Amino acid sequence: MIYLDNAATSFPKPSEVYGEMDEFFRERAANPGRAGYRLSTEAEKGIETTRKVLAGLFGAREPQRLVFTLNATDAINMAIKGLLNPGDHVITTTLEHNAVTRPLNSLERQGVITVTRVRPSPQGFVDPGDIKGSITPKTRLVALVHASNVLGTVQPIGDVGWLAREKDLLFLVDAAQSAGLWPIDVEGQCIDLLAFTGHKSLLGPPGTGGLYVGGRVELRPWREGGTGVDSQNPVQPEDMPFRLEGGTPNFVGLVGLKAGVEFVSRTGTDKIRRHGQALISQLLHTLGDDKRFTLYGPPPEAEDRSPILSLNIKGMEPQVVGTILDESFGIAVRSGLHCAPGTHKEIGSFPQGTVRISPGFFNTGDDVTQVALALKEIASSMAESSR
Numbered sequence: 001m002i003y004l005d006n007a008a009t010s011f012p013k014p015s016e017v018y019g020e021m022d023e024f025f026r027e028r029a030a031n032p033g034r035a036g037y038r039l040s041t042e043a044e045k046g047i048e049t050t051r052k053v054l055a056g057l058f059g060a061r062e063p064q065r066l067v068f069t070l071n072a073t074d075a076i077n078m079a080i081k082g083l084l085n086p087g088d089h090v091i092t093t094t095l096e097h098n099a100v101t102r103p104l105n106s107l108e109r110q111g112v113i114t115v116t117r118v119r120p121s122p123q124g125f126v127d128p129g130d131i132k133g134s135i136t137p138k139t140r141l142v143a144l145v146h147a148s149n150v151l152g153t154v155q156p157i158g159d160v161g162w163l164a165r166e167k168d169l170l171f172l173v174d175a176a177q178s179a180g181l182w183p184i185d186v187e188g189q190c191i192d193l194l195a196f197t198g199h200k201s202l203l204g205p206p207g208t209g210g211l212y213v214g215g216r217v218e219l220r221p222w223r224e225g226g227t228g229v230d231s232q233n234p235v236q237p238e239d240m241p242f243r244l245e246g247g248t249p250n251f252v253g254l255v256g257l258k259a260g261v262e263f264v265s266r267t268g269t270d271k272i273r274r275h276g277q278a279l280i281s282q283l284l285h286t287l288g289d290d291k292r293f294t295l296y297g298p299p300p301e302a303e304d305r306s307p308i309l310s311l312n313i314k315g316m317e318p319q320v321v322g323t324i325l326d327e328s329f330g331i332a333v334r335s336g337l338h339c340a341p342g343t344h345k346e347i348g349s350f351p352q353g354t355v356r357i358s359p360g361f362f363n364t365g366d367d368v369t370q371v372a373l374a375l376k377e378i379a380s381s382m383a384e385s386s387r
């Protein structure tokens with residue numbers, strides 16, 4: 001099996017991730033910081049190390065302002081629902097994943113907030129000028145995906161962050177596809193809320209993720225409960241991270257996430273990203289001149305693209321192509337809308353979607369050669385059967 005669906009979740013993980021989780025889960029998996037005995041205190045230290053490692057990766061000066069969540073969806077919901085008040089206006093884009101779109105749509109439909117959705121260029125890039133032009137006196141938040149999960153296009157979050165700061169707006173970045181691949185600096189890029197997931201390019205297990213909450217933001221907790229500290233307090237403590245971290249965390253998963261992030265830091269985000277970009281470039285060059293394919297997103301030489309390529313074989317449903325790749329060639333890719341219908345409306349692939357190929361750090365040039373050959377063979381057999 002050739003796995004090329006790393007934008008959905010990275011697989012396989014570095015061996016350290018499996019190794020450290022297995023050892024911890026078998027030998028030392030006590031509930032962190034809740035009992036006072038050594039094993040529990042050690043588990044707590046493990047979690048705090050994960051928090052520090054992540055804060056270091058994202059340039060966050062105060063690790064305690066980075067709270068753990070189940071995934072990016074959880075983090076984004078925590079941010080949007082914990083922040084927005086009746087009458088607020090939000091600027092977002094049509095490129096967003098449903099993790100951003102749906103919470104905003106539902107608040108909009110309830111009449112709580114108003115939303116402006118900025119459209120990207122035909123290649124999938126957002127112009128900060130369009131965000132600037134959408135600001136109203138009621139605007140409170142700009143919510144922007146860093147890397148599109150359909151096109152791979154990377155948005156100028158630094159420019160948008162500066163703009164938001166200058167206009168005294170809050171800035172939420174959905175880094176589900178970019179954390180671990182692109183440099184992110186919450187201080188330098190003026191990011192107030194950074195939502196990330198652990199199981200994609202941070203190379204950790206599912207059920208891990210987080211939200212960095214900058215010093216300009218106070219969120220209402222949307223999950224209240226035990227924190228293991230300040231238990232006499234009748235309500236959720238004010239202190240971070242406890243304010244937003246009620247309940248037992250996924251402490252086994254967080255051990256794996258630490259190992260994943262350490263692998264990323266040791267290897268370097270630049271090296272990991274360039275490897276994936278080179279594979280996408282190889283694919284674009286191999287399929288680029290073949291008129292039977294529609295390739296979406298920027299050209300091969302584009303630097304600001306994550307290792308994701310959406311394509312279609314003309315005249316074929318992407319779901320059918322995905323099934324043939326799986327069943328006849330042993331190649332796993334994702335077909336459909338990828339939870340981002342707005343992006344497909346922009347690029348003209350709605351409602352059927354695209355075939356999305358997303359190599360990871362452990363894929364090789366040969367994997368890409370195989371998928372290109374398979375796609376050409378499918379396109380040829382389609383042409384023959386329609387004769």
Ligand SMILES: Cc1ncc(COP(=O)(O)O)c(C=O)c1O
Pocket residue numbers: 007008071072073074097099145147148149174176177197198209
């Ligand atoms: C851009 C983007 N945002 C958010 C998410 C949601 O991530 P998770 O499913 O880990 O919550 C995804 C997942 O595919 C994504 O690609």
